[in-house]
Amino acid sequence: MTDDSPGTTGSATVPASAPDLLRLEDQVCFALAIASRSVISVYRPILEPYGLTHPQYLVLLALWERSPRSVSDLSAELRLEPATLSPLLKRLETAGLVGRSRNAHDVRVLDITLTDAGRALREDALTIPPRIIDKLGMSLDELTALRTSLWRVIDAAQSP
Numbered sequence: 001m002t003d004d005s006p007g008t009t010g011s012a013t014v015p016a017s018a019p020d021l022l023r024l025e026d027q028v029c030f031a032l033a034i035a036s037r038s039v040i041s042v043y044r045p046i047l048e049p050y051g052l053t054h055p056q057y058l059v060l061l062a063l064w065e066r067s068p069r070s071v072s073d074l075s076a077e078l079r080l081e082p083a084t085l086s087p088l089l090k091r092l093e094t095a096g097l098v099g100r101s102r103n104a105h106d107v108r109v110l111d112i113t114l115t116d117a118g119r120a121l122r123e124d125a126l127t128i129p130p131r132i133i134d135k136l137g138m139s140l141d142e143l144t145a146l147r148t149s150l151w152r153v154i155d156a157a158q159s160p
Contacts, residue, residue, distance in 0.1 A: 028153070042135050046128055050121065051095055055080075055088050057128075060114075063098065064122045068113040070103065097121060 024030055040054045047057050062077050063069060071089070075082045089112055092098040097118035103109035133140060 032153075039132075039136070042132060043128075046131050046135075050124065053088075056092055057125075059085070059088055059092060060097065060118065060121065060125070063112065063114050063118065064125075068111040071110045071112060074112060092118075 019026065043054050043057065047054060050057075052060070058078055059074065062074055069077075071082055071085060074080075074089075075085050078085065080088075089098060089100060093100055096115055099113045099115055101111055101113065103111050133143060136143070138146075
């Protein structure tokens with residue numbers, strides 16, 4: 001039998017001298033949420049001259065790695081629901097950066113391809129990562145270590 005009264009966690013009693021497990025600033029979820037919003041806000045003014053939002057930039061990054069790609073492939077890579085991805089793709093198409101067409105082998109599949117303008121934008125986008133690094137004031141080694149740690153958190157959170 002476990003004691004579920006306040007001050008206990010399952011069968012273990014939390015000592016009175018233990019740190020407050022519910023202190024807001026000590027929550028990983030809180031730090032990640034603030035970090036995410038803060039870093040995305042650093043991208044906003046850098047992406048604005050290109051007419052891009054951060055989610056659109058992520059789509060282009062995936063397409064610059066490999067194009068064409070199906071919507072389902074992009075959805076899986078970006079970990080976005082197709083219903084969330086579709087409006088992003090429509091706006092990128094309207095901006096002339098991507099094209100959407102039915103797959104020649106399976107008409108149920110919608111392929112996304114970079115246009116000439118979308119491919120050309122990659123060259124300009126090469127300036128974005130150094131500007132972000134500069135704006136954050138962190139070394140490339142620090143950011144690489146942080147990214148590695150974040151992927152460990154993501155993998156742990158997504159494992160069954």
